Amino acid sequence: MGGVEDDEPASKRMKLSSEALIHLSNGSTVKESIVGSSRDLMARPPQSDGGEEVVGSKGVIKKVEFVRIIAKALYSLGYIRSGAHLEEESGIALHSSIINVFMRQVLEGDWDESVATLHNIGLTDEMIIKSASFLILEQKFFEFLDEEKVMDALKTLRTEISPLCINHGRVRELSLSIVSPSHCFTVRSPKQNTSRARSRTKLLEELQKLLPPTVMIPERRLEHLVEQALGLQRDACMFHNSLDEEISLFADHQCARDQIPSYALQVDANGISLKHKLSGHQKPVSSVSWSPDDHQLLTCGVEEVVRRWDAPSGECLSVYEKAGLGMVSCGWSPDGKWIFSGVNDKSISLWELDGRELECWKGQHTLKISDLEITSDGKQIISICRETAILLLDREAKVERFIEEDQTITSFSLSRDNRFLLVNLLNQEIHLWSIEDDLKLVSKYRGHKRTRFIIRSCFGGLEQAFVASGSEDSLVYIWHRGTGELIEALPGHSGAVNCVSWNPTNPHMLASASDDRTIRIWGLNNLSAKQKDTHGNGIHYCNGGT
Amino acid sequence: MGRIFMITLEGRVYSCKHCFTHLALLDDIISKSFHCGHGKAYLFDKVVNITEGEKEERMMMTGLHTVVDIFCVGCGSIVGWKYEAAHEKAQKYKEGKFILERFKVLGPDGGNYLAIQESLVGGSSDADDA
Numbered sequence: 001m002g003g004v005e006d007d008e009p010a011s012k013r014m015k016l017s018s019e020a021l022i023h024l025s026n027g028s029t030v031k032e033s034i035v036g037s038s039r040d041l042m043a044r045p046p047q048s049d050g051g052e053e054v055v056g057s058k059g060v061i062k063k064v065e066f067v068r069i070i071a072k073a074l075y076s077l078g079y080i081r082s083g084a085h086l087e088e089e090s091g092i093a094l095h096s097s098i099i100n101v102f103m104r105q106v107l108e109g110d111w112d113e114s115v116a117t118l119h120n121i122g123l124t125d126e127m128i129i130k131s132a133s134f135l136i137l138e139q140k141f142f143e144f145l146d147e148e149k150v151m152d153a154l155k156t157l158r159t160e161i162s163p164l165c166i167n168h169g170r171v172r173e174l175s176l177s178i179v180s181p182s183h184c185f186t187v188r189s190p191k192q193n194t195s196r197a198r199s200r201t202k203l204l205e206e207l208q209k210l211l212p213p214t215v216m217i218p219e220r221r222l223e224h225l226v227e228q229a230l231g232l233q234r235d236a237c238m239f240h241n242s243l244d245e246e247i248s249l250f251a252d253h254q255c256a257r258d259q260i261p262s263y264a265l266q267v268d269a270n271g272i273s274l275k276h277k278l279s280g281h282q283k284p285v286s287s288v289s290w291s292p293d294d295h296q297l298l299t300c301g302v303e304e305v306v307r308r309w310d311a312p313s314g315e316c317l318s319v320y321e322k323a324g325l326g327m328v329s330c331g332w333s334p335d336g337k338w339i340f341s342g343v344n345d346k347s348i349s350l351w352e353l354d355g356r357e358l359e360c361w362k363g364q365h366t367l368k369i370s371d372l373e374i375t376s377d378g379k380q381i382i383s384i385c386r387e388t389a390i391l392l393l394d395r396e397a398k399v400e401r402f403i404e405e406d407q408t409i410t411s412f413s414l415s416r417d418n419r420f421l422l423v424n425l426l427n428q429e430i431h432l433w434s435i436e437d438d439l440k441l442v443s444k445y446r447g448h449k450r451t452r453f454i455i456r457s458c459f460g461g462l463e464q465a466f467v468a469s470g471s472e473d474s475l476v477y478i479w480h481r482g483t484g485e486l487i488e489a490l491p492g493h494s495g496a497v498n499c500v501s502w503n504p505t506n507p508h509m510l511a512s513a514s515d516d517r518t519i520r521i522w523g524l525n526n527l528s529a530k531q532k533d534t535h536g537n538g539i540h541y542c543n544g545g546t
Numbered sequence: 547m548g549r550i551f552m553i554t555l556e557g558r559v560y561s562c563k564h565c566f567t568h569l570a571l572l573d574d575i576i577s578k579s580f581h582c583g584h585g586k587a588y589l590f591d592k593v594v595n596i597t598e599g600e601k602e603e604r605m606m607m608t609g610l611h612t613v614v615d616i617f618c619v620g621c622g623s624i625v626g627w628k629y630e631a632a633h634e635k636a637q638k639y640k641e642g643k644f645i646l647e648r649f650k651v652l653g654p655d656g657g658n659y660l661a662i663q664e665s666l667v668g669g670s671s672d673a674d675d676a
Contacts, residue, residue, distance in 0.1 A: 286549065368554045387553060408594075410551045426551070451597045452619045453548035498548040515548055 067092045073222040099216055106207065107200050111140040121215060130164050132210050137161045139203050141174060154178060238480040238487060241462045241507050257487070258525060260466070260478060261510045264492050266521040276314030280307055287329060292336040300330040303368070306341050308353070320351050329372040329383075340374065342366035342383060348393075365391060371411050375418040382421065384409050390423065392435060403439050405431065410450070415459045416504065422457050422467060424450070430457050430469060432481070445469070447486045448477040453496055460502020460510065468510060470497035476512045476522065492520055550619055553594040558654035560646060567595050567620035570646060572654050581607075581671035584649035587626065593644040595619045601630060606672030609634045616644065625650045 053063040067086065071094040074083035087093050095103070098121055105114035115133050123129055137160050144153035157174055208216045218224075226249065233253040234240060241259035283301040290297060296317065297309045303326030308318040320327070322343060329342040338358060340350045346366055350359040366372065366383045373382045378395070385391035390403040390412060408426035415421070420442070423431045428450050432443040448455070448471035457469030459481070466487070467479045476497055478488040495515030503509035510522040558572035570593045580587040599615040612631040617624050626647050629640040652658060 368552075408553065452550055454551045455548075496548050 064092050068094050068217055069222045069225075072217045072219075076220060095216065103204060106136065106204055109140075109143070109200065111136055121211075123211070123215070127166075128210055128212075130166050132207055134161065134164055134167055134170075135203060135206055135210070137164075138170075138174070139198070139200070142198075145177070150178060235482060238483060238485060240465065243462060259508070260461070260488055261508050261522040261524060262478075262488050262490055263523055263525045264490075264520050265509075265523040276311075278307075278309050278314055278316070280316050280319075281305070289331060291332050292334060296336075298330050298332060298339055300327050300341065302326075303328060303344050306330045306339070308339070318353065318355055320355065322349065328366065328368055329370045331372050331374055333374065334376050334378045340372065340381065342370040342372045344368055348372070348381060348383065361393065365393070371413075373412070373414045375414065376416070377418065380418075382412070382414060384412065390421070392439075401435075401439060403433055403435075411454050411456050413456065413458050415464055417464070420459070422459065424455060424457055424469075426450075430467065432467070443481065443484045445477075445479045445484055445486075447479075447489065448475070449473040453498060455497070456499035458500055458502055460507070462507040466502070468500045468502055470499050470512060470514075472496040474514065474516070476500060476510070476520075478510075490522065493518070552619065555594065560651045560653060562595075562618040562620060562623065562625060563650060563652050563658065564623050565618065565620035566652070567618050569593055569595060569618070569625060569651060570644070576643060580645055582626070582645070582647045582649075583671065584647055586648040587645050587671070588648065589640065590644045590646055593626075593628075593646065596625065596644075598628060608637050608672050611637065611640070611672070623650065 055061045055063050055066055067090045071083050071086045071092075074080075074086060075094070083094070093100075098117060102114055102117045102121065105111075105117060114136055118129055118132055118136070137156060141153050141156045141161065144150070144156060157171070157178070161174065162171055205219060208218060213221075230247050230249075230253065234247065237253055237255050239255040239257050239259050240253075241255070247253045278297070278299065281299065281301040281304060283304040285299050286302045287300045288297060290311075295311055297311055298306060299309065300306050305319050305321040306327045307316055308320070309316050320339065320341060326344045327341045328344050331340055333339065338350055338352050340348060342348055343366070345362075346364055347360055347362045348365050349357060351357050364385050366385060367387070370384050371382075374380065375382070381393045381395060383391055383393075385402075387408045388405045390405075390409060392401040392403070394400075403421065403423065405423065405425060407429070409423055410426055411424045413422045413424075419434060419436045421433045421435050423433060425431065428446065428448065430445040430448075431441055432445070434440045434442050445457075445467055448469050450472055453472060455470045455472065457467060460466050460468055465481050467481050469477045469479075471477055471489075474491070474493040474495055474497055476488070476490040476493070477486065478490070479486050493512065493514040493516050495517075497512050497514045500510060500512045503511070508524045512520050512522065514520070552567060555568040555571055559568050560570045560572065561568050570590045574591040574593075575588050576591055577589040578586070580589055593616065595618065596616040597619055599617065601612055601614055604611055604613050610633040611629055612633075613627045613629055615624055615627050626645040628644045629642065632638050632640050
């Protein structure tokens with residue numbers, strides 16, 4: 001019964017189908033007829049050269065394995081009859097009969113028989129047999145304890161578990177649990193309820209993990225394969241930028257372009273009202289950064305001093321300077337307790353907020369135009385130390401690592417998870433480096449223009465899947481980080497776009513600053529209508545006053 | 547305006563005479579025997595803080611060359627040219643190298659250079675057959 005009998009002559013099969021059809025017209029034995037007709041309608045799968053049947057257009061899926069994991073999936077979904085029916089119809093058993101016997105014995109608690117069966121399965125690895133036996137006997141032991149059959153449990157431990165000579169630490173724990181029952185609770189995983197023995201189905205799952213997958217198919221294997229495929233589809237989707245995107249199994253996942261911010265929501269320098277003018281610097285201000293608690297600002301004058309301001313009041317709280325030297329860059333520590341700054345004598349200085357200098361690293365650490373960043377765990381300080389090199393300084397371990405480029409580096413940007421660095425080069429390329437363990441060049445992004453200015457780029461979007469950059473041709477460039485493909489070059493500005501910043505909490509919003517004295521906020525097209533109503537701004541072009 | 551990216555050189559530096567942007571090091575001079583419309587010119591191995599113009603074919607004293615004019619990033623004034631390609635084998639050594647006109651730059655001692663107003667020969671002159 002069942003099975004694809006290839007040597008059955010074609011005529012006989014045809015006869016069967018006509019008989020089946022007759023049955024159908026009579027209205028009787030519908031089930032049989034369906035079985036019959038479906039068997040014939042089933043296309044004959046292509047035969048691989050190795051003699052093993054394969055399915056699928058590429059010929060890499062073995063039919064026997066395919067059917068077995070489908071059967072396994074049916075069983076785990078609870079469709080026992082369908083699973084059994086599949087095994088019968090295909091003639092492919094999910095598990096060999098001996099495994100079925102083994103599983104039944106485990107579930108019914110025939111411990112000694114199951115251990116015996118274990119030896120008959122035909123496993124070659126001694127350790128597996130021993131470990132599996134250990135698990136089964138451990139279960140036996142605990143079930144005895146649950147039933148208060150202490151002597152039986154002890155006997156099991158002495159005569160059956162110990163002679164296995166493995167997992168001695170566990171054996172000691174087991175013997176302890178006889179003596180002090182309360183100890184037993186800590187020995188088991190916290191998930192256990194009052195009974196000391198875990199459920200037998202759990203035991204079966206543990207055994208499944210131990211035995212080779214061909215012998216006993218792992219749980220949820222089909223689900224795992226599908227999830228893998230969906231994961232790959234998602235990673236390949238270049239425009240994936242929304243959390244609520246549901247991935248369907250019916251078609252390959254591909255987002256439309258509309259999830260990338262590409263529409264100018266606000267073009268503005270005046271719509272935002274001016275709160276304070278912070279005066280005090282004598283030289284041009286080259287960088288501004290918010291404190292981690294968003295209440296203070298740190299600013300740096302070009303080769304001048306660093307000033308700390310209170311944002312709500314606009315008052316200057318501290319000035320950090322070094323006699324005879326000028327600061328070139330500044331930043332906050334992740335806990336907001338100290339600040340650091342690059343000095344034009346090539347050193348990096350660390351100050352407490354009250355002005356006391358904590359540390360100073362001398363040597364070739366910074367240049368005069370120096371980006372300076374710190375990782376969010378406060379461990380590494382990153383700076384441009386030579387024309388073509390970036391230094392990653394581990395403060396505690398006092399270890400220096402270098403990213404070496406063969407072109408001049410103009411600026412860099414650190415990802416929020418501290419694992420990647422985006423390096424802007426003189427020759428109009430942006431390089432993505434992995435800085436976690438080994439320093440490795442991962443990707444290159446091209447297309448934007450840079451000849452005179454410092455142009456900044458940044459990470460952004462859902463899970464920082466995109467790279468955005470300014471450009472001297474007044475476009476905002478957006479690449480897909482994984483594939484390196486240019487997705488958008490957004491027109492709108494009328495001057496060089498100097499820097500971009502992607503909203504860290506809203507993956508659909510991007511800001512850009514340009515020589516045309518405006519800041520543009522970019523968003524999704526479908527939101528523009530809403531913006532117009534609520535804010536009354538809509539899109540308006542201003543002359544960008546002072 | 548955006549922040550101009552400028553490299554700071556160390557050592558004996560030639561800089562732009564208008565805005566003092568560093569352009570090249572004395573140690574990178576290959577030859578001092580070049581000429582331009584405004585007098586002397588030096589051939590440098592490496593020059594920084596410049597932008598390049600459009601490629602042009604120019605007939606120089608030593609033959610036809612493909613050159614691009616170079617401009618200071620700080621103020622945009624023309625400071626010399628770069629040899630992209632030389633059409634004669636003997637002149638190939640110039641390829642990829644830069645010419646800075648002595649009149650346009652300040653020397654390492656800050657000294658200026660009084661131009662000899664020769665009749666401009668097509669804008670550039672060339673010379674130095676190495």
